Amino acid sequence: MRDVLAIIERETGYAVTGETRVEDLGLDSLEYLQLLIELDTPADGEYETVSDLMKVHE
Amino acid sequence: MIAFREESWSSLAKDATGGLFRKHWEELALDRDKIELSMDMEKYKQLSDSGVLHIVTARRDGRLVGYFVTFLMIHPHYKDAGLMALTDFYYLLPEERRGGAGAKLVIAMETSLKERGVVKAYLSCKLHEDHTPLFTLLGWKPTDITFTKHLGPK
Numbered sequence: 001m002r003d004v005l006a007i008i009e010r011e012t013g014y015a016v017t018g019e020t021r022v023e024d025l026g027l028d029s030l031e032y033l034q035l036l037i038e039l040d041t042p043a044d045g046e047y048e049t050v051s052d053l054m055k056v057h058e
Numbered sequence: 059m060i061a062f063r064e065e066s067w068s069s070l071a072k073d074a075t076g077g078l079f080r081k082h083w084e085e086l087a088l089d090r091d092k093i094e095l096s097m098d099m100e101k102y103k104q105l106s107d108s109g110v111l112h113i114v115t116a117r118r119d120g121r122l123v124g125y126f127v128t129f130l131m132i133h134p135h136y137k138d139a140g141l142m143a144l145t146d147f148y149y150l151l152p153e154e155r156r157g158g159a160g161a162k163l164v165i166a167m168e169t170s171l172k173e174r175g176v177v178k179a180y181l182s183c184k185l186h187e188d189h190t191p192l193f194t195l196l197g198w199k200p201t202d203i204t205f206t207k208h209l210g211p212k
Contacts, residue, residue, distance in 0.1 A: 006204030023157030030192045
């Protein structure tokens, strides 16, 4: 779980929590997809918050 | 959060005419000094009524912020291959191009086309608004370059 936060922080430069909205990460579509690949997370899921990304790896 | 869903032409036209269609044209169309935007709404309605038109919209809290429109057809070169989709136009408001919304719109379109039984889809982008890295990452393969030339009297 901490890995997901660390990867997002590394890739985006933002300090994030589970409540951080994915829309607020400042990513364009290409960066968004690259982040999902980095997180080994399916691109067709709905991820409103960082917590939703973390749930994929629970 | 943006919601993506399949919609009818009448629904898209109601919310995009004079708004998004115009913004889309102003941002991306070429030769705007020679060819004015003049969408044939009746033609689109006919295509919609005959099942040719396939539309996925992007809406934030119900407000239209983008769309992806394709034509569904049995390609005359490949009459036994199954249904194919040819992209007509797509757009997402500039202020909504964050959080992967563009990628999600393409994915939603793909998912919807698969549900309709489409076996192959064609998609293009402007060279001055090149989405090749994005589309490639989504599994699309660049295959053609389109050339245009204005031949009209203006």
